[in-house]
Amino acid sequence: MSQEQSVQLTVDGREVSVPAGSTIMEAVRKLGEIEVPHFCWHPGLSVAGVCRFCMVKIEGVPKLQIACNTEVREGMAVDTIAADVKEAHKWALEFHLINHPLDCPICDQAGECELQNYYMKVGKYTSQMDEDKVLKPKALDVGDTLVLDTERCILCSRCVRFEDEITKTSTLGIFNRGDRAVIGTFPDRRIQHNYSYNLADICPVGAFTAKDFRFQCRVWFLKESESICPGCSTGCNVKVFQNGNSREYFRLKPLENPEVNGHWMCDYGRTQFEHLNVKDRLVSPLGADNSALSWSDAAARFGELVKSQAGADNGKVALVLTPQHTNEEFSAIFSHLKSQLGREPEVFVWREATEERDSFDGILFRGDRNPNTRGLEDTLKELGVSAKECSGLKDVGLSQAQLAVVLGPEVERAYPSLETDLAVLREMPAVVYFGNHRSQAAAGLSLRVPTLVFTEKEGTYVNHAGLKQTLKANARVMPSLKSLTEFLGGA
Amino acid sequence: MPLIKREYNGKSPEDFRLVLDFEGMENPQGIDAYKSKKGYEALTAVLKEKRKPDDLIQLVKDSGLRGRGGAGFPTGLKWGFVPKDAPEKYLLCNFDEGEPGTYKDRYITEISPHMLVEGMVISAYAFGAAKSYVYLRGEFYDEIGWTEKAIREAYDAGFLGENILGSGFTHHMDVYTGSGAYICGEETAMISSLEGKKGQPKLKPPFPAVAGYLGKPTVVNNVETLAVVPWIVRNGAEAYRAFGTEKSPGTKLFNLSGPVKNPGCFEVPLGYPLKRFIEEEGGGLLDGKKLKAVIPGGASAPVLTAEEVENITLDYECLQAAGSMLGSGAVIVIPEDVSMVDVLDNLMHFFKSESCGQCTPCREGTGWLGSMAHSLAAGHGQASDVERVAAIASQMAGKTICAFSDAAAGPAMSIVQKFPHEFQSRFG
Numbered sequence: 025m026s027q028e029q030s031v032q033l034t035v036d037g038r039e040v041s042v043p044a045g046s047t048i049m050e051a052v053r054k055l056g057e058i059e060v061p062h063f064c065w066h067p068g069l070s071v072a073g074v075c076r077f078c079m080v081k082i083e084g085v086p087k088l089q090i091a092c093n094t095e096v097r098e099g100m101a102v103d104t105i106a107a108d109v110k111e112a113h114k115w116a117l118e119f120h121l122i123n124h125p126l127d128c129p130i131c132d133q134a135g136e137c138e139l140q141n142y143y144m145k146v147g148k149y150t151s152q153m154d155e156d157k158v159l160k161p162k163a164l165d166v167g168d169t170l171v172l173d174t175e176r177c178i179l180c181s182r183c184v185r186f187e188d189e190i191t192k193t194s195t196l197g198i199f200n201r202g203d204r205a206v207i208g209t210f211p212d213r214r215i216q217h218n219y220s221y222n223l224a225d226i227c228p229v230g231a232f233t234a235k236d237f238r239f240q241c242r243v244w245f246l247k248e249s250e251s252i253c254p255g256c257s258t259g260c261n262v263k264v265f266q267n268g269n270s271r272e273y274f275r276l277k278p279l280e281n282p283e284v285n286g287h288w289m290c291d292y293g294r295t296q297f298e299h300l301n302v303k304d305r306l307v308s309p310l311g312a313d314n315s316a317l318s319w320s321d322a323a324a325r326f327g328e329l330v331k332s333q334a335g336a337d338n339g340k341v342a343l344v345l346t347p348q349h350t351n352e353e354f355s356a357i358f359s360h361l362k363s364q365l366g367r368e369p370e371v372f373v374w375r376e377a378t379e380e381r382d383s384f385d386g387i388l389f390r391g392d393r394n395p396n397t398r399g400l401e402d403t404l405k406e407l408g409v410s411a412k413e414c415s416g417l418k419d420v421g422l423s424q425a426q427l428a429v430v431l432g433p434e435v436e437r438a439y440p441s442l443e444t445d446l447a448v449l450r451e452m453p454a455v456v457y458f459g460n461h462r463s464q465a466a467a468g469l470s471l472r473v474p475t476l477v478f479t480e481k482e483g484t485y486v487n488h489a490g491l492k493q494t495l496k497a498n499a500r501v502m503p504s505l506k507s508l509t510e511f512l513g514g515a
Numbered sequence: 516m517p518l519i520k521r522e523y524n525g526k527s528p529e530d531f532r533l534v535l536d537f538e539g540m541e542n543p544q545g546i547d548a549y550k551s552k553k554g555y556e557a558l559t560a561v562l563k564e565k566r567k568p569d570d571l572i573q574l575v576k577d578s579g580l581r582g583r584g585g586a587g588f589p590t591g592l593k594w595g596f597v598p599k600d601a602p603e604k605y606l607l608c609n610f611d612e613g614e615p616g617t618y619k620d621r622y623i624t625e626i627s628p629h630m631l632v633e634g635m636v637i638s639a640y641a642f643g644a645a646k647s648y649v650y651l652r653g654e655f656y657d658e659i660g661w662t663e664k665a666i667r668e669a670y671d672a673g674f675l676g677e678n679i680l681g682s683g684f685t686h687h688m689d690v691y692t693g694s695g696a697y698i699c700g701e702e703t704a705m706i707s708s709l710e711g712k713k714g715q716p717k718l719k720p721p722f723p724a725v726a727g728y729l730g731k732p733t734v735v736n737n738v739e740t741l742a743v744v745p746w747i748v749r750n751g752a753e754a755y756r757a758f759g760t761e762k763s764p765g766t767k768l769f770n771l772s773g774p775v776k777n778p779g780c781f782e783v784p785l786g787y788p789l790k791r792f793i794e795e796e797g798g799g800l801l802d803g804k805k806l807k808a809v810i811p812g813g814a815s816a817p818v819l820t821a822e823e824v825e826n827i828t829l830d831y832e833c834l835q836a837a838g839s840m841l842g843s844g845a846v847i848v849i850p851e852d853v854s855m856v857d858v859l860d861n862l863m864h865f866f867k868s869e870s871c872g873q874c875t876p877c878r879e880g881t882g883w884l885g886s887m888a889h890s891l892a893a894g895h896g897q898a899s900d901v902e903r904v905a906a907i908a909s910q911m912a913g914k915t916i917c918a919f920s921d922a923a924a925g926p927a928m929s930i931v932q933k934f935p936h937e938f939q940s941r942f943g
Contacts, residue, residue, distance in 0.1 A: 073718040074873050076914050087913045093718055115910040119879040152903055155886040179872065198713070198872070201696070203882025205872030 033100040047071070048080060048091035048102055060104050061113055061142050063120070063228050064180035065092040067280075068287035069189060072181050075120070077142075079112040080104050088112055113146045122153040123203060124229070125175045133230030135243040139178065158203050166208075167215030169291060170223060170232050177207045177231035183223045190288065190387065191217050207231065218290045218389055225277055226287075234275070236294075241267060241274050250279055252485050252493045254348060254435055254478045255293040257392040259487030260285035264297065264479050264498070271501050273297040273479070283491065290389045299435060299461065299477065302501045306462045306474040314467050319506055323514035325471055329427055329454055330364045330515070339426030343369040345411070347394035348434045349475075350483025350495065353508045354403040357431060357458075360512045370425070371409050373400060376439045377416030390488060393438035395478070399486035417445040428452050431508075432459035432466070434477055458508065476500065476507050519783060520795045526784075531758070533746045533766050534739060535782045537627040544661060546668040549629035555674055557748035558633050561640060562682035571641035575744065577752035579764035583619075584609055584700070584737035585813065585842045586918075587763075587831045596724035597642045597732045605733040606639045606647035607709065608741055610662070611693050611700035613652060614813035615865060616845030619768035620738035621658045622780045627742075628665035632688065634741035636674060637748055639686050642734060646687050650705050653692045663690050697869040701917045702735035703727075704871065715871045716917035739768055759785035763830035763841075773848030774801040789819075789827040793848060804850040808934075812842020814862055815922030817929035818849070838929070855934040856941050859904075859927065860892035866923035877920035880911035884927055895943045904931045 029044040035052055042051045052060050053067070063075035071093050078091040083101035088109060091102075103109060120139065128134040164172040184196045184207070195213045198205050209215065215223065224234040246265040253260040253276065261279040266272065276297050278289035298304070309322030317325070333341050343361055345354055361369045375381075376393070383391030404411050414420045422428055428449060433439045446465045449455045455469040460477055480500045485493050506514075518528045518535075536552060537543035549555070561571065576591030597604060608631065612620040624631060635647050649666075651659050666688050669675040677685045691709055698704045699714040706728050708714035727733025743765065747755050756764045763785035769792065771778050776798030783792060789811065793799065800806060806821045811829070817839040819827060827837055834841045849858060867885030872878040887904055890896055908924035908931075915921075931938065 071718065073916060074875065076874050076876050079914070093720075095720075112910070112914070116875065116914075119875045119910075122879050122883060152906070153883070154900075154903075155883065155890070158882065178875070179878065201698075201872040202867055202870040203872065203878055205878060 031096045031098050031100075033096050033098070033102060035102045036104055042096055044096075046096050048082075048089075048094045048096060048100075049078060051096050051102075052091060052104070058104055059145075060091045061117075061146050062092060063138060063178060064182060066182050066185075066226055066287070069182060069185040069226075072185065075116070075178070075180050077113065077116040077120070079109055079116065081106045081109050110146065114149050117142055117147045118149065118151065118153075120178050121147075121151065122155075123158045123175075124178065125157065127176070131176065131230040132233045132238050132243075133176075133227075137230060138228035160206050161208075164208075167220055169220045169235050170215055171235060171238060172207070172209075173231050173233070174206045174208065176229050177227075178229055179205055179207065180228060182226045182228070183207065183232060186219075186223060186226060187215075190222070191219050193217050218292060218385065219288060219387065221291055221294045222278070222288050237275050245269070246274060249479070249498050250496060251276075251479050251498075252395065252495055253289060253293040253296055254395040254485075255290070255296050255393060255438075256390040257394060257397050257488040258285065258388050258390050259395055259485055259491065259493055260289040260293055260388060261493070262289060262293070262296075266479075266498065271302075271499060273300040284487065284493075285388055288388060290385075290387070292389060295437075296435065296478075299437075300479055300501065304462055305477075305501060306460055306472065307502045307505065309474065310472040312468060312470050317471075319504075319511070320514060322471060322473055323511060326456055326473070326511075327364075327515045329456060329470065330361065330429075333427050334365050340424055341365060341369040342372055342422050342425035342428040344372045344374050344417075344422065344428055344430040345400060346374050346431055346433045346439075347397040347400040348438070349396065349431050349508075350481065350485065351396070351399045351403045352483045353431065353481075354400055355407065356509050356512060357429065358407055358409065360515070361429060364515075368409065369429070371404065371411035372420060372422065373404075373411050373413045374417060374430070374445070375413060375415055377418070377441045377445075379438075392488065393435070394433075395487070396485045398488065398490055399484060399492075402486055416441050417448040420448070422448065423452055425452065427454045428456070430455060430457045431475075432457055434460055434475065436461055436463065473511060474505055476505060480505070481507055519781065519787070523784065523787065531766050531782055531784055533755075533758070533782065534623060534630070534743055534768060535626065535780075536746075537630075540626075543626050544628060544665070546629055546665070546672055549627055549633075553749060554627075554629055554745075555633055555672075557745035558636055558674060559680060561637055561748060562680045562684060565682065568641050568643060571637065571748070574752055575641070575747060578747045578755040579752075579759075579762075580740065580743065580747065580755065581763065581831065582737055583739035583743075583767060583844070585614065585815070585840070587841060590736060590740055593724065593734055593736070594638070594642045596722070597734060598725065599643070601643075601732045603729075603731045604642060604644040605728045605731055606635060606642075606644040607702075607705060607728065607733060607735045608635055608647065608649040609700060609702065609705060609735050609737045610649050610651045610655075610658070611697075611705060612655070612738070612843075613697040613700045614815065614843040614845055616770060616772050616810065616813050616847045617843040618770050619780055619844060621655055622768065623738055623742050624658050624661045624665075628661045629669065630742045630745060631662070631738055632665050632669045633674070634744035635688060636669075636679070636686050637744050638734070638736065638741055640684055644734070645685055647689075648709060648728075649688065649690045650699070650709060651690050651692050653694050659690060659692055666690065696871070697865075698871045698917075698919060701919065704917070705735060706733060713871075715873045716919075718916055760828075760830050760832070762832050767829070767841075767844050769829065769844040769846055771797045771846050771848070773846075774804060774850050775799065775848050776801055783829060785830040786833075787829045789824050789829055789846070792829060792846065793824070797848070800848065800850055804852065806848065807851045807853065808849040808855065808858075810845070810847040810849070810926070812840045813845040813847075814865060815918075815925065816840045816842045817925040818855075818858070818933065820933050839925075854941070855930050855937045856888075856892050859930045860888040862926050862930075863888035863923070866919075870919060870923070874915035874920065876911045876914045877923070880907055880920065881923050883907055884911075884923065888927075891938060891941060894941050896938065897942050898939070901931050901935060901938050904928075
């Protein structure tokens with residue numbers, strides 16, 4: 025059977041064409057307008073067919089069939105809204121709920137729980153359950169990042185399949201049988217890998233909750249926006265969750281992109297919201313004495329520092345770039361300096377000395393912990409600049425420069441040797457440091473200018489494979505913050 | 516002597532000894548005893564005459580042999596589904612015999628384990644399997660020993676191993692013991708268990724004939740099915756069809772239990788009247804008790820009332836038409852002084868404890884029915900509970916990966932529908 029062969033079928037009278045070998049679930053997803061309720065099916069995992077929720081009626085087939093494991097046939101007529109289908113959906117939901125603790129008021133999943141959502145969409149019955157519920161272990165510490173409530177679990181086995189198929193760690197199993205069946209870790213095992221938060225994502229209920237998000241915020245207060253993870257050169261597409269009022273960031277989750285990250289992201293990437301919040305941010309420009317400067321004073325001082333080096337016979341000016349900013353920012357700062365100096369600054373690419381740039385875990389996480397290594401290379405090429413790549417700043421001849429303009433790393437965790445490198449900068453005659461951290465490490469430099477973070481700016485990252493991805497701008501945590509181009513415009 | 520008592524369809528009782536031919540013989544288990552009554556002649560003929568595997572499949576198709584584990588699927592058809600060109604195939608013998616009331620497979624190996632071994636080698640030859648496993652219920656300590664001994668003897672006699680009887684056909688056989696799960700009698704759960712996984716049925720498609728044990732084409736047949744294959748090879752399809760009905764040819768072992776005078780394992784031609792079976796072979800109920808109900812095919816078969824029993828014949832089609840099933844052939848007799856509320860409680864307790872827990876309607880439904888049946892039996896029930904039992908059971912049926920959910924729902928539904936008056940007297 026060739027891949028090109030396609031099969032035509034109808035779902036609730038609507039025609040759809042899918043590749044031969046597809047399932048009804050895939051055909052329904054392609055159609056988009058119709059939803060077949062499901063718990064155990066997940067597009068990134070193998071088919072389990074155990075929740076028995078996705079029942080559909082197929083013309084000519086006596087019994088209802090599950091959409092997730094039924095292959096499409098030419099001319100098949102699928103019905104997702106017939107009375108017996110709806111009845112089956114209601115009952116499937118009832119079976120899922122009879123032993124569920126219904127502790128939604130204290131459950132972090134509330135608001136994004138598939139049990140809750142489906143109850144509103146296809147349930148709305150009066151429960152027939154009058155018997156005692158089965159009790160199971162709660163609040164289990166199953167790993168550094170996750171808490172497990174086995175009572176909330178609906179035994180969809182998504183997490184078991186994730187551990188078996190994606191991370192191949194096989195930490196989880198379903199133990200015992202019948203209504204005593206319980207999700208759990210194998211003896212003496214913990215969920216210890218760099219993809220653990222995905223388990224909380226794919227858990228349709230609140231069985232797995234993330235330790236860093238438990239009891240932090242109700243999900244309905246969070247605004248969701250799309251972005252690109254700055255954690256490494258893979259460039260996973262992410263959803264950023266920010267409180268609509270306080271603008272505080274709470275978490276990142278993966279955004280499906282089959283070309284980049286599929287359905288997943290790593291735990292290191294998940295921490296990339298931590299540097300976004302105002303408590304850690306540099307929010308106003310600082311002078312050499314660490315005193316706050318107004319944006320206009322800072323721009324004026326930057327202008328003076330650059331002009332003092334203008335002209336061909338003046339001292340060397342170094343532009344130090346880290347691959348953590350957008351193509352547009354690289355280009356803007358270079359062009360600004362070139363026009364102000366009347367000559368090109370000497371460009372250095374500052375990389376972390378200890379990085380294992382080519383390492384890759386086989387799933388998503390790369391040793392190049394910069395989101396825009398390729399973008400920086402491409403931009404420099406376009407500008408016709410040959411830059412000097414330095415592994416750390418220790419051995420670099422920057423000290424001969426009279427002025428260094430530095431676009432420091434946005435994610436300082438990716439630069440464990442930052443302190444040593446900043447010490448090199450501190451010995452230079454004049455340094456303008458663009459960064460977003462309030463850290464003391466950069467104290468004493470001539471001028472420190474706050475930058476925006478990846479969720480606040482528009483621009484381009486190019487990932488390890490050369491894929492260009494665009495950042496979208498959210499509201500800035502402090503309205504007074506300025507983008508690099510806005511700052512340069514005033515300088 | 517568990518034979519039928521008198522002439523049936525023009526045949527004398529002694530004629531109905533296809534599987535239990537060795538019954539009554541002194542020390543029938545050994546290979547010499549087996550060979551003294553045509554044992555291994557069928558296999559020898561097949562291999563020496565270099566019979567075409569396809570001809571054997573056709574022979575079994577023509578005989579009309581249906582799976583004796585419970586589902587009654589045509590055996591020859593099942594073998595025919597196996598891809599011819601697959602390099603690695605497996606035969607699994609389902610000896611998990613867990614259906615409550617059933618003890619026919621263990622009886623076969625008690626009397627003639629070699630009949631199973633010979634049947635397995637012929638079957639494996641028919642669809643080209645070089646390896647077979649007898650998946651044996653772990654609690655059957657004696658049967659494990661008997662079967663392993665028979666396999667060893669067959670190896671020693673050259674009926675198993677490399678190049679059997681110089682034919683070029685190689686076949687190896689092993690016993691694998693289960694760990695106490697009823698569900699492992701379901702063929703895909705058995706495969707999971709044999710693969711070292713938790714014994715849970717697998718999603719179908721793919722079916723085992725295409726992708727079974729270790730993902731390779733696999734046939735799973737019941738002990739009784741395999742044990743009768745040598746007889747069919749020796750005597751031909753027509754001879755086999757001389758027994759039973761058109762759609763249910765042959766004989767079958769039935770296990771009679773309950774308060775009857777003469778319980779036991781009987782070889783009976785299919786189509787035999789149930790009433791006659793209970794009264795003549797079983798000798799009727801003890802102490803002159805009246806019959807209330809019969810579970811005709813093991814715990815999974817919906818119950819029949821005493822009135823329904825009058826016209827039932829023991830074959831696949833009659834019992835199916837009556838809304839029940841022939842199942843494993845375990846006929847459980849329920850007398851007038853046993854409450855159907857307690858029967859429901861007993862059965863639902865079993866299904867609650869044995870559901871593998873994989874599919875939601877079964878996992879939650881069996882647990883729910885178990886609790887409800889228990890509270891009804893304890894006298895805490897009310898009228899609406901009986902309706903709920905029927906509603907839950909109807910939503911469990913036909914909604915899961917395997918037939919376990921139906922197996923629990925059928926008896927529950929039949930009991931509350933056929934004996935509603937018995938519940939009323941127990942309401943709290």
